[in-house]
Amino acid sequence: MPLTDQIYCLHHLNGNIAQHLHPALGGDWQQFSSEFWEVYCAVSPHEFDAKWERLLQHFPTPSVVRYLKDKIYPCRDWWAWAWISTRFTAGICTTGWPEVENRITKFLSGPKKTFFQVFKVFVEHSEQQIENVFIDIVNVLRQYAGLFAFQKCWVKMDKSLLYEIDVLQRPPGAESFYMLNQFKNSSAYIPTSHLLHLCVARRLQVTHLLRIAHLSWAGSSHIPAVLSDGRVICDCCMNINLGIPCRHFFAAWLKFPGLGFHISIIRPR
Numbered sequence: 247m248p249l250t251d252q253i254y255c256l257h258h259l260n261g262n263i264a265q266h267l268h269p270a271l272g273g274d275w276q277q278f279s280s281e282f283w284e285v286y287c288a289v290s291p292h293e294f295d296a297k298w299e300r301l302l303q304h305f306p307t308p309s310v311v312r313y314l315k316d317k318i319y320p321c322r323d324w325w326a327w328a329w330i331s332t333r334f335t336a337g338i339c340t341t342g343w344p345e346v347e348n349r350i351t352k353f354l355s356g357p358k359k360t361f362f363q364v365f366k367v368f369v370e371h372s373e374q375q376i377e378n379v380f381i382d383i384v385n386v387l388r389q390y391a392g393l394f395a396f397q398k399c400w401v402k403m404d405k406s407l408l409y410e411i412d413v414l415q416r417p418p419g420a421e422s423f424y425m426l427n428q429f430k431n432s433s434a435y436i437p438t439s440h441l442l443h444l445c446v447a448r449r450l451q452v453t454h455l456l457r458i459a460h461l462s463w464a465g466s467s468h469i470p471a472v473l474s475d476g477r478v479i480c481d482c483c484m485n486i487n488l489g490i491p492c493r494h495f496f497a498a499w500l501k502f503p504g505l506g507f508h509i510s511i512i513r514p515r
């Protein structure tokens with residue numbers, strides 16, 4: 247409709263860009279993605295343009311530049327924070343939440359929902375959404391957890407819905423994740439290399455590493471380790487330090503089949 251305000255869902259924007267640019271960028275994809283979300287976070291159109299130019303200079307591959315210039319830049323006011331920040335969106339920056347709910351309830355399926363319809367259902371069902379998506383965990387928490395742990399977990403479950411997850415592959419020839427030392431992560435509390443070192447020292451076997459990245463926060467990604475017994479140790483250290491699972495654990499639990507939840511993850515206090 248001509249007068250309807252249009253806003254791109256960040257989840258789909260990210261997916262489209264990845265689909266078009268990941269093959270061309272290859273090993274530079276992660277770096278590009280991180281810099282792109284920095285551009286997204288620019289606080290004014292002026293800053294956006296400056297950061298955008300830098301992005302194009304850092305990634306000068308002709309097909310990449312062409313796609314960014316022709317497809318992404320012209321609609322920047324539909325997705326970039328410099329423009330979206332001053333429009334009412336009810337805080338929605340992605341349809342990710344309704345889509346998670348879709349998988350469970352089919353409430354919001356179909357592309358023809360208006361913003362008002364999405365907002366209404368979003369508000370009405372946000373409580374039930376956590377309930378539905380994390381039903382197994384919520385049941386255990388209700389039965390065994392104290393109020394503090396329950397509330398803390400609820401908040402983390404809520405926040406976990408806005409993360410994307412990759413399973414990191416071991417390169418050929420590497421016998422264990424411990425042999426890798428390129429994991430640098432400024433937003434984590436401990437470097438992944440140190441986390442792996444601690445696991446090895448305690449004879450814990452890491453079977454998978456997951457990269458869990460927020461859909462919109464530039465540079466905010468964490469790398470939890472999945473152990474052979476199904477436990478998860480996250481480099482944000484909340485599980486260890488506070489004794490309550492972090493949002494990255496819940497994000498992983500949603501997407502990674504086979505992860506268990508046991509009440510012992512919540513330490514008695």
Ligand SMILES: [Zn+2]
Nearest residue numbers: 480482492494
């Ligand atoms: Zn974490």
